[in-house]
Amino acid sequence: MNAKEIDQQTLLQKEEVPLTPVHLLSLDGVAKHYGNIIALSDVTMAVDNGRVTCVLGDNGAGKSTLIKIIAGLHQHDAGTLKVLDEERRFTSPRDALDAGIATVYQDLAVVPLMPIWRNFFLGSELTSGFGPFKSMDVEKMKAITLKELAAMGIDLRDVEQPIGQLSGGERQCVAIARAVHFGAKVLILDEPTAALGVKQSGVVLRYILQARDRGLGVIFITHNPHHAYPVGDRFLLLKRGKSIGYYDKRDITLDELTAQMAGGAELAELAHELEQLGSHSDIVKEVHGEVAEVAKTTGKTY
């Protein structure tokens, strides 16, 4: 097997035998500095085929920096990044893409007024014929769009409708299906549920599972533990550019995850500040309650 690229063989093995997890991508002690600012330090994580690795953290925790390193927009300064056990350093997004790592960004890169199938193949259109008479193979592209979306579990009304008419969740799904169709083996999803309502988020989470079941390794970036926990197999928690925990699902409960995210110390500090302001006694009481709850689940005192 060619070690440089994650080929289809690795992904398809689950069709014969039960899936053997392989580290499609693994990071060990990865760090990134911008001048004297340490944006990311000592991050260790792995992405397996048919598994979802969640990266959790608040704004400014270093999630974006981490994605940019994996997607080839930035290079790491320390540590190792391995694709199928071979050390790599991506110099461009194209580089990462060629290795099978695709990123679906929040703005999705779709053109709202264009039909779904045109969006799906935009920039990579299928053509037939020669020279000046080369035309798009419209029927084939429509059929592939329908098939790929069906494989992702989205039952589509009409691939001719403008993509702007789809809901946010469905649009996300088209972007994911597009990445998968054009050869993604590791899929990075940047806050796919951030702008969505409860129901739509549920739809997107289901698509994440669909992608996982097709044998892809998924990196799911979010700040919502309630979205991460049900679909995730591993959880990396980031805070202020540092890894504050890396757990297997069996080692952590949703409450613990939430508590880790919320940060008991910050809550205690917030309660203290509010008390000093003198008013808002009901809110102070509520925050104290939260602190007690966090303390109970994590077994620490604040």
Next chain:
Amino acid sequence: MTITQTKPKSPAPDERVAQRSPFQKLLGRPEVGALAGAIVLFIFFALVSPTFTQPNALATILYGSSTIGIMAVGVSLLMIGGEFDLSTGVAVITSALTASLFSWYFSTNVWVGVGLALVVSLSIGFINGWILMKTKLPSFIVTLATFLMLTGLNLGLTRLIGGGVSSPSISNMEGFAPARAVFASSVTIGGVDVKITVFYWFALVAVATWVLMRTRVGNWIFAVGGDANAARAVGVPVRATKIGLFMAVGFCGWILGMHNLFAFDTVQSGEGVGNEFLYIIAAVIGGCLLTGGYGSAIGGAIGAFIFGMANKGIVYAQWNPDWFKFFLGLMLLLATIVNLIVKRRTELK
């Protein structure tokens, strides 16, 4: 994989999709507002003026439409690509002047001038597009500057080379007759003389429609107009597409410029100012959005046809042509409102 796949042509019935009749599907097309307007206008003029539906009158209307329509093809594509061009009206005259002045001054075969005019027209388009992409200025500013410069060049160079406000006659120069046959002859169909520009117009519309609907470049044109950043992110050559569109407008301008030259034998250097708006109006009436990403070449053609009908229909109805501009303005306003509603429905659902 075992995926039961529904054929695109006959999607499984879905409770979320109301059954759409072919009529309702037609209503979703960009040019439908223009088509309805054209039909109403045609019936109206047919009723008020019996001569309007005579074959000869129709040929005249089509000729009038084609002189707008040829340019409207390029301008529609450009508008779908998210830009517009104010220099088109005078660029047509620049092309005609280039051909006539060059071949007159150097006493060459007129075809040499015709070839040079093509190069000049394409270059004007290229320069417009290139400056636009380099500076990221709005196309309004860039092409307004080109418009003013070309207006000045047309007048200045014509006086400098030809010594007057119109180019010298080239009617007895070598190659004039065949060039006139190509660019300004008539074809007799069933006893009616139809100008050759009508056929050029139809051919350009057909090619443009094919490009838009069935080629990669067409996909890119929609994409760069709809969302240039998204298009760039998925690997569409945004810069080349937009520059190419400006050059396509230049090509259309060359055809019309050659017709203007060979239909007579001289060109007035001050002509063309204001025509750029007629082309833009035709494209907008035809359903192209000013903001880009939506429209069709057929729509632009229908817009030009509406223009031709209103222009000639007023004459056939023996009304005062003073009213023409009022009608044109009203059509433009109505068409733009229809387009706006269509876009809102599409984007916001």
